[in-house]
Amino acid sequence: MSQKRPIIVFAGPSLDPSGLPDGLEAELRHPAAQGDLVEAVRQHGKCVIALIDGLFQGVPAVRHKEILWAMDRGAVIFGASSMGALRAAELASFGMHGRGLIYRWLRRYPLLPDDAVAVLHAPPELDAAALTEALVDLRRRFAQARRDKLISGETAAELSRIAENLHYTKRTLANILSAAATAETDGLADLLSVLNRSQKAQDACLLLIELRDRQQASSWPEPEPAEKFVYTDAFLKDLTDAGFSLDTLDVHW
Numbered sequence: 001m002s003q004k005r006p007i008i009v010f011a012g013p014s015l016d017p018s019g020l021p022d023g024l025e026a027e028l029r030h031p032a033a034q035g036d037l038v039e040a041v042r043q044h045g046k047c048v049i050a051l052i053d054g055l056f057q058g059v060p061a062v063r064h065k066e067i068l069w070a071m072d073r074g075a076v077i078f079g080a081s082s083m084g085a086l087r088a089a090e091l092a093s094f095g096m097h098g099r100g101l102i103y104r105w106l107r108r109y110p111l112l113p114d115d116a117v118a119v120l121h122a123p124p125e126l127d128a129a130a131l132t133e134a135l136v137d138l139r140r141r142f143a144q145a146r147r148d149k150l151i152s153g154e155t156a157a158e159l160s161r162i163a164e165n166l167h168y169t170k171r172t173l174a175n176i177l178s179a180a181a182t183a184e185t186d187g188l189a190d191l192l193s194v195l196n197r198s199q200k201a202q203d204a205c206l207l208l209i210e211l212r213d214r215q216q217a218s219s220w221p222e223p224e225p226a227e228k229f230v231y232t233d234a235f236l237k238d239l240t241d242a243g244f245s246l247d248t249l250d251v252h253w
Helices: 036-044 064-072 083-094 101-108 135-147 153-165 173-179 188-193 199-217 233-241
Strands: 007-010 027-029 048-051 076-080 097-099
Touching: 007 036, 007 199, 036 048, 036 064, 048 083, 048 199, 064 076, 064 083, 064 233, 076 083, 076 101, 076 199, 083 097, 083 101, 097 101, 097 199, 101 199, 135 153, 135 188, 135 199, 153 173, 173 188
Parallel strands: 007 027, 007 048, 048 076, 076 097
Antiparallel strands: none
8 A cells, every 4th residue: 555645643641742753744633532533534534543542531432433434434543552552452353553562462461451551631732741650651660660679579569559459540659659558668759750761652652653654655554354334323323422414424324
């Protein structure tokens, strides 16, 4: 598939502060909610979509059926890091392209809780900056601290357990350390602060670099053979709830 395609990136707290990599020509949009991928395809047709971050609290999340519809309309969809990694792990057999360590982790352990990648973040008007840390990033930080002999294996396990039991809106290093019962955590906040490289950010960066390279080479994955897309009453309701006119989307069933 060698052709010029618009690239739309849905990202927020998982995006590295440096933003899109140099050389990537893409439209950066806020974390995706229900209907946002439909709108991207309505505007750009056979585009490339990078789903990194998505909304799920307070608004409907991006549905699986929406992604399948977009791919049926010719969009090439990649997922990584957060909501994108979740959806890619769930839809890999249907042609969605997952990338990164978190995606591979979710594919290997499909029953892990969705909130392992969830964070509380600021509204889009404030660039959706993360206010808490994802469980997957915290676990990797504690494991690295154990390997670096900053903490014992027992303390690493305890910190991971505390983090898992906290609601994702409360998962901060300060909250975790304050709940720990071991004196080994005294002064640990400063030590752990240097191990704060987010795996979510790394996975997002790697995906965007791949998209840049593919864009420059005009090389995109060939679409997977798929069965005819089947409209359901639930999906049609999702479309109308999101404000779309079924006539303008050329919906047929």
